[in-house]
Amino acid sequence: MPVEDKIQKDISLAQFTTFRIGGPAKFFIEVKEKDDLPGAIKWARENKEKFFILGGGSNIIINDKGVDGLVIKMTNDDIKIHGERVEAQAGATLARAMRLATGENLSGLEWAAGIPRATIGGAVRGNAGAFGSSIADKIETIEVFNVKKEKFELFSHKDCGFSYRESIFKKDENYLIWNAVLKLEKGKKIEIESAVNKFLESRQNRQPKLPSAGSVFKNLLFDYLKENNANIADLASQAGVVKEGKVGAGWLIELAGLKGKKIGGAKVSLEHANFIVNTSQATAEDIVMLISYIKQQVRNRFNIQLQEEVQYLGF
Numbered sequence: 001m002p003v004e005d006k007i008q009k010d011i012s013l014a015q016f017t018t019f020r021i022g023g024p025a026k027f028f029i030e031v032k033e034k035d036d037l038p039g040a041i042k043w044a045r046e047n048k049e050k051f052f053i054l055g056g057g058s059n060i061i062i063n064d065k066g067v068d069g070l071v072i073k074m075t076n077d078d079i080k081i082h083g084e085r086v087e088a089q090a091g092a093t094l095a096r097a098m099r100l101a102t103g104e105n106l107s108g109l110e111w112a113a114g115i116p117r118a119t120i121g122g123a124v125r126g127n128a129g130a131f132g133s134s135i136a137d138k139i140e141t142i143e144v145f146n147v148k149k150e151k152f153e154l155f156s157h158k159d160c161g162f163s164y165r166e167s168i169f170k171k172d173e174n175y176l177i178w179n180a181v182l183k184l185e186k187g188k189k190i191e192i193e194s195a196v197n198k199f200l201e202s203r204q205n206r207q208p209k210l211p212s213a214g215s216v217f218k219n220l221l222f223d224y225l226k227e228n229n230a231n232i233a234d235l236a237s238q239a240g241v242v243k244e245g246k247v248g249a250g251w252l253i254e255l256a257g258l259k260g261k262k263i264g265g266a267k268v269s270l271e272h273a274n275f276i277v278n279t280s281q282a283t284a285e286d287i288v289m290l291i292s293y294i295k296q297q298v299r300n301r302f303n304i305q306l307q308e309e310v311q312y313l314g315f
Contacts, residue, residue, distance in 0.1 A: 003029070003039035007070070013062045013313075016054060016073060018116055020211045021284050022062025023314070025071035032075045032091070034152075037145050037176065044070045052313055053176060055122035056093060058115070059213055063314030064284045071313075074121055076178070081106070084186060085140065089179040090121030094128070094135075097182075102196060107187030108138045110195040114203040115214075121177040125169040126309070127162050131199060132244050136162035138182040147174040164246075165218050165309055208269040210277035216291060217249035217274055217306045228303050249306055250274030256297050263290040288315075 011028035014020050027049060031037050044051040050069035054060070074091035081087075081104050088097045097120060098109040111133040112118075118128060123135045124142060139162070142155040155175075161168035169175050222242050225233040235255075236247045253259070253273040261268045265282030268290065269275035276290055295306050 003036055003043050006030070006036065007040075007043065011071075013054070013057075013067065013071065017057035017060055017062060017213070018211060019057075019061065019213050019278055019282075019284075019287065021064070021278060021282060021287065023064050023066030023284075025067045025069075027070040028073065029070065030073045030075045032077075034076070034178065037072070037178065038150060040070065040072050041145075041147060042150075053121070054313070055091070055119035055125075056117035058117040058119075059122060059126060059128075059309065060311045060313055061213065061284050061287050061315075063312075065314065067314040074119065078179075084184050086182045086184060087179060088120045088182070090119060090124075090177045092120050094118045094120060094123045098196075101184055102192050105187055105189050105192060106184040107192050107195075108133075108182070108184035110192060111199055113196045113199045118214075120180050124160075124177055124180050125167055126311075127165050127167050129165075131202075134162075134164075135182070136160070136167070138184060140181045140183045142180050143178045144169075145176040145178055147176065152178060206272050208271045208275050208277050210269075210279060212269065212275045212277045213310050215249070215274045215309050216276050217253075217294075218309045219246040219248050220252065220304065220306075221245060222247055225304065232302050232304065248274065252298055252302065252304060252306075253294055256294075256301050258294055258297060261290065261293070263293065266290045268294070288312075 006029050008028045010024045012024050013022035029040050052071050054071050054073045076089040077092040079088045079092050079097055079100055086101050094112045094115055098112040101109050111131045127134050127136045139157050144153055144155055146153050222245050236242050241247055241251045250273040258268050259273045260270050264286030265280050266286035267277050267279050269277050298304050298306050
């Protein structure tokens with residue numbers, strides 16, 4: 001079927017996000033076949049429409065007014081295991097890749113247990129991680145579509161420019177992730193299952209059940225705290241919240257007395273202050289205003305600048 005026949009109009013995007021918030025896409029296409037990705041981008045260019053990539057919708061805020069352009073929803077979700085390597089397409093969920101890997105006694109993705117709807121593409125783009133690990137630790141190669149050159153290319157780990165919650169794919173929108181090869185390690189089944197259960201239990205105990213987008217803000221470098229507020233840095237050390245050179249943003253938000261703060265239907269979670277939850281009928285505007293308020297309060301009280309981990313679409 002030609003790409004133009006697969007493009008839909010005025011599709012609500014709220015259904016594709018974990019926040020359950022967002023207006024309609026002017027144009028929308030689900031991309032599962034490899035030829036459809038360059039085809040969709042070509043269609044957007046010919047019709048003078050901007051294009052946007054949407055993964056699992058677990059780390060994104062979409063404008064209530066919707067998105068003016070073509071939203072490309074990655075639904076390519078094939079996963080193959082070759083020995084100690086996992087080859088996963090961008091639309092496959094991180095959780096499913098973890099389950100298939102652990103089923104083969106492969107260790108290295110246990111930290112992803114219980115992460116809702118996050119896709120491989122989104123995880124690679126934002127260098128997702130938890131409990132001291134990140135996906136960059138395991139990336140061997142990434143196949144990308146180069147929008148400028150209109151062809152697929154293979155990136156090595158070094159080409160990806162990984163750092164904390166960053167990659168070249170966030171900085172240069174011309175590189176679109178198609179699939180990833182992760183190099184894991186053989187492990188003992190009982191140890192892998194124990195780690196998975198431990199991480200699952202930690203998430204269930206600490207994270208809210210209401211709709212959210214996961215961690216809103218990046219954790220803070222301890223050195224940054226020391227430079228900008230030595231008293232807060234000392235307090236963090238005394239509280240034992242400095243882990244691998246970072247301090248959780250949630251700890252600082254809680255210290256500012258913002259747990260439970262509400263704007264409209266958006267609320268700072270009582271379970272974890274780095275989560276904002278949709279209590280009922282929250283709008284994207286509610287979420288954005290609450291994020292802005294949190295940043296303002298933390299900046300004014302502590303001279304600390306929080307940075308969002310969540311992405312914005314349609315703003």
